[in-house]
Amino acid sequence: MYIDSHCHLDRLDLSRHEDSLANLVQAAGEAGVEQMLCVAIDLNQFDAMYNQVAPFNNIFTSAGIHPCHVGECPYDEARLRAAASKPGIVALGETGLDYHYSEELAGAQKASFAGHLKLGSELGLPVIVHTREARQDTLDIIDQHADRDTAGVLHCFTESLEMAQAALEMNFMISFSGIITFKNAEELRDVVRAVPLEQMLIETDSPYLAPVPYRGKPNEPTYVPQVAKCIAELKGVSVEEVARITRENFYRLFSRATPVERSV
Numbered sequence: 001m002y003i004d005s006h007c008h009l010d011r012l013d014l015s016r017h018e019d020s021l022a023n024l025v026q027a028a029g030e031a032g033v034e035q036m037l038c039v040a041i042d043l044n045q046f047d048a049m050y051n052q053v054a055p056f057n058n059i060f061t062s063a064g065i066h067p068c069h070v071g072e073c074p075y076d077e078a079r080l081r082a083a084a085s086k087p088g089i090v091a092l093g094e095t096g097l098d099y100h101y102s103e104e105l106a107g108a109q110k111a112s113f114a115g116h117l118k119l120g121s122e123l124g125l126p127v128i129v130h131t132r133e134a135r136q137d138t139l140d141i142i143d144q145h146a147d148r149d150t151a152g153v154l155h156c157f158t159e160s161l162e163m164a165q166a167a168l169e170m171n172f173m174i175s176f177s178g179i180i181t182f183k184n185a186e187e188l189r190d191v192v193r194a195v196p197l198e199q200m201l202i203e204t205d206s207p208y209l210a211p212v213p214y215r216g217k218p219n220e221p222t223y224v225p226q227v228a229k230c231i232a233e234l235k236g237v238s239v240e241e242v243a244r245i246t247r248e249n250f251y252r253l254f255s256r257a258t259p260v261e262r263s264v
């Protein structure tokens with residue numbers, strides 16, 4: 001059984017599932033994907049997302065502001081705190097730094113990122129981190145503000161091995177998406193080879209970045225086994241082993257998530 005540790009279910013095109021999230025969740029379950037973490041991108045859309053996934057006991061949720069959204073949704077500790085207090089919230093994020101798309105917002109991104117880490121440490125919630133073209137600043141802010149026990153995850157990781165190792169030393173996990181299956185991702189596959197299985201998660205980041213052989217199609221949690229399969233090949237272990245260990249890692253990091261037996 002697999003866990004998709006990072007997806008945006010409120011942003012999926014559900015037309016292949018008769019516009020029904022329940023149908024999509026069922027299809028994912030039939031593919032062996034037992035749990036999902038639906039990740040927030042800002043607080044303006046939080047309530048709609050939360051209400052959409054709330055009926056499903058196998059979908060966990062996070063509360064946070066994506067670094068590319070700090071323009072229209074500036075960091076607001078009281079609002080984040082209120083969102084994070086809802087049942088089923090197991091993490092803060094996604095937060096972090098993105099200088100590729102939004103470098104002009106760097107100051108606001110840093111303040112928001114530090115705010116998420118401080119609140120995460122206070123509330124005992126791990127933090128989901130997005131990082132792009134901001135390696136040193138990301139590591140510096142984690143170093144200054146992250147709680148080593150609650151820690152967090154660098155999600156959809158596409159950065160260097162040096163960055164991964166620095167994050168691992170601060171007790172962060174590394175989450176890999178379908179990008180590791182892309183033909184031109186050989187350098188990233190070297191990172192997968194080097195990161196211990198005990199410190200990695202798998203994700204789709206759907207609806208973006210569908211793994212091979214679904215590349216170019218809308219992505220969905222149903223495809224997360226492809227990520228596990230790729231890791232299994234790179235590590236020389238069975239896909240069941242990757243599924244089992246990444247599942248254990250998920251529950252260790254997101255300690256408020258309680259395993260739910262699915263009745264498919």
Ligand SMILES: [Zn+2]
Nearest residue numbers: 006039094205
């Ligand atoms: Zn995301």
